[in-house]
Amino acid sequence: MQVAEVDPIRTKRYVEETFRLLQAKPGVEDILIMNHSGVPVKTSMDRQESLQYACLYDNLKEKCQAFLTKMEPAQTLTFLRVRTKYHEVLITPDAKITVLVVQNAKDSFINIKG
Amino acid sequence: MQVAEVDPIRTKRYVEETFRLLQAKPGVEDILIMNHSGVPVKTSMDRQESLQYACLYDNLKEKCQAFLTKMEPAQTLTFLRVRTKYHEVLITPDAKITVLVVQNAKDSFINIKG
Numbered sequence: 001m002q003v004a005e006v007d008p009i010r011t012k013r014y015v016e017e018t019f020r021l022l023q024a025k026p027g028v029e030d031i032l033i034m035n036h037s038g039v040p041v042k043t044s045m046d047r048q049e050s051l052q053y054a055c056l057y058d059n060l061k062e063k064c065q066a067f068l069t070k071m072e073p074a075q076t077l078t079f080l081r082v083r084t085k086y087h088e089v090l091i092t093p094d095a096k097i098t099v100l101v102v103q104n105a106k107d108s109f110i111n112i113k114g
Numbered sequence: 115m116q117v118a119e120v121d122p123i124r125t126k127r128y129v130e131e132t133f134r135l136l137q138a139k140p141g142v143e144d145i146l147i148m149n150h151s152g153v154p155v156k157t158s159m160d161r162q163e164s165l166q167y168a169c170l171y172d173n174l175k176e177k178c179q180a181f182l183t184k185m186e187p188a189q190t191l192t193f194l195r196v197r198t199k200y201h202e203v204l205i206t207p208d209a210k211i212t213v214l215v216v217q218n219a220k221d222s223f224i225n226i227k228g
Contacts, residue, residue: 006170029202053182056177056180060174060177060178060181062177063173063176066173066202067170067171067173067196068198068201069176070166070170075199075200079195080194080196081195081197082181082191082194083192083193083194084189084190085189085190085192086189089182110224
């Protein structure tokens with residue numbers, strides 16, 4: 001028997017609390033929370049930057065979904081981690097909101113000079 | 115002084131050894147290694163599936179790069195992790211080859227019935 005997936009409850013208070021908890025984490029540089037249509041609802045960035053990020057992410061999510069549908073049609077994206085030398089973007093979409101966090105990811109063991 | 119980034123050496127033997135090491139890891143379901151033009155050079159999948167994956171990944175990488183260039187132009191993708199309920203795709207591109215691993219990611223703490 002397949003457990004029915006109930007849509008999560010995401011009140012304004014939930015969004016504020018998520019934002020507060022994330023902001024308190026060490027290394028977090030930016031946070032962007034979007035609603036299910038991809039519109040920023042809470043952000044640490046300025047308005048312009050938030051909209052740019054939201055739009056870029058929307059394309060990325062679309063390509064990810066196409067990529068996942070190739071594997072098994074039932075797959076939906078639950079977590080996405082994009083890593084560069086200095087930053088890491090963590091993206092957690094669910095049925096109601098998408099949380100995007102940009103964190104500082106300098107490897108302590110890579111001795112980066114200059 | 116910025117440390118010059120030397121292109122890594124990726125011989126056929128390096129590719130074979132990487133493939134062997136990954137295959138021995140628990141939970142690994144599929145492995146695809148592509149050259150810098152995105153052509154599969156070593157894979158556990160059949161030919162058709164490898165080409166499909168390689169093509170889908172190419173789109174995904176492009177969108178990721180666009181996403182990262184928004185942050186700071188100097189950013190290049192070093193690692194990508196795409197997670198669904200049952201699978202996780204780990205992608206490690208470098209200057210010469212890209213290694214793509216599909217692994218089983220059933221959370222032991224999520225009790226999935228049916």
